[in-house]
Amino acid sequence: MSEHPGPRTVSPVPLGAGGGDGDWLPVTAGESGAAVFRSADAARYAKCVPAADAVHLKAERDRVAWLGDQGVPGPRVLDWHSGSAGVCLVTSAVPGVPADQVSAADLRVAWERIADAVRRLHEVPVGECPFRRGLDVMVAVARDVVTREAVNPEFLPVEQQHTPATELLARLAPQVARRRDQEAADMVVCHGDLCLPNIILDPQTLNVSGFIDLGRLGLADRYADLSLLLANARETWPNEEQARAADVAFAERYGITLDHDRLRFYLHLDPLTWG
Numbered sequence: 001m002s003e004h005p006g007p008r009t010v011s012p013v014p015l016g017a018g019g020g021d022g023d024w025l026p027v028t029a030g031e032s033g034a035a036v037f038r039s040a041d042a043a044r045y046a047k048c049v050p051a052a053d054a055v056h057l058k059a060e061r062d063r064v065a066w067l068g069d070q071g072v073p074g075p076r077v078l079d080w081h082s083g084s085a086g087v088c089l090v091t092s093a094v095p096g097v098p099a100d101q102v103s104a105a106d107l108r109v110a111w112e113r114i115a116d117a118v119r120r121l122h123e124v125p126v127g128e129c130p131f132r133r134g135l136d137v138m139v140a141v142a143r144d145v146v147t148r149e150a151v152n153p154e155f156l157p158v159e160q161q162h163t164p165a166t167e168l169l170a171r172l173a174p175q176v177a178r179r180r181d182q183e184a185a186d187m188v189v190c191h192g193d194l195c196l197p198n199i200i201l202d203p204q205t206l207n208v209s210g211f212i213d214l215g216r217l218g219l220a221d222r223y224a225d226l227s228l229l230l231a232n233a234r235e236t237w238p239n240e241e242q243a244r245a246a247d248v249a250f251a252e253r254y255g256i257t258l259d260h261d262r263l264r265f266y267l268h269l270d271p272l273t274w275g
Contacts, residue, residue, distance in 0.1 A: 150275030192216025
């Protein structure tokens with residue numbers, strides 16, 4: 001939760017939740033649909049949803065708690081409030097700035113450190129992870145979103161924004177069996193939404209302070225993460241030449257030879273799963 005706060009408002013959580021009853025600041029950016037607040041001392045975040053969406057926030061709470069136990073830097077669960085109006089998750093803030101808010105020069109300095117942090121996340125033993133976010137889950141979600149005509153065209157690659165979502169999903173279908181085999185042979189603990197806003201950097205050292213927004217964390221093909229990260233970083237790199245050089249540098253540091261067809265598959269599937 002790295003968004004910018006807006007005007008001061010009343011605390012969204014009960015008195016004492018998360019260690020204090022001070023004012024909270026509404027967060028004005030973000031695409032989750034939840035009501036997100038930051039404490040006035042910037043030490044905590046609160047994410048609140050209606051009762052109908054409680055199961056999703058509970059899943060995020062459980063993922064935040066689990067990942068913290070694995071030694072991967074990120075937020076800590078501080079409080080959980082459930083009532084007839086909805087539920088609210090209070091977590092500690094991860095100090096620093098989102099990686100999409102630094103300059104291209106600073107991102108280049110941080111790039112290998114980001115590769116190291118992603119590799120450490122992906123090296124968490126899969127047998128320890130109780131959460132799944134694999135291909136079959138993603139395809140099922142995509143079918144539901146497409147059927148409901150809920151795909152947000154702004155999430156799609158520019159060249160796909162005027163193509164019917166049913167056609168986009170149909171284009172991916174012939175690859176699913178092969179991608180499922182690849183996933184089975186190369187499954188890791190994935191962040192699930194590994195874009196620069198969800199990677200927090202220390203602004204002084206440019207080291208990775210932690211990962212945030214963990215609601216989609218689970219076992220999946222590592223390319224579900226890598227595709228989003230490399231594509232999102234292109235919005236910071238000043239040109240395609242530097243973007244390709246950054247891809248090569250990331251791959252070398254991470255320790256992988258990039259499969260560009262696999263990257264493309266997950267990059268085209270992910271936008272169909274939001275809606």
